[in-house]
Amino acid sequence: MKITYDPEADAAYLYLKDSIEAGEVMKTECCYPQGLESTVAINADFNAKGTLLGLEILGASECLPEAVLAEAHRLDQ
Template sequence: MKIKFDSEADAAYIYLADEIRAGGVARTYLCDPVEVRGMINLDFVANGRLIGIEIMDASRMLTEDVLDEAKC
């Protein structure tokens, strides 16, 4: 698992797969922003396996420890 954080966009991406190829995401599920109090998108491949999680407004949604690790 790998986490990347873009401080300018205030967005984080959690990679649950070693590699996500271009066009590898078959479906993105947009979580209800009211229910999760933010914008979180789940990326799936064709067989339904979850391969990534995108978190917008990441500095509010994630702990400082996670963001510090993601910046490395």
């Protein structure tokens, strides 16, 4: 699993496969975790078969452990 993090946007992406090809995401479902609705949104990306490809986490610093963000590939470097 690969994780990227953009600290300027405070957005992380958890890839559940090595790479996601352009056009592979066919459906995105958004959820707002209870108690964090105003600061965190999670977008789940699915392919045409309904397989979960990855998760985008907006407001990542509010809900992901610091150790996870520290190990993520930073998009600002």
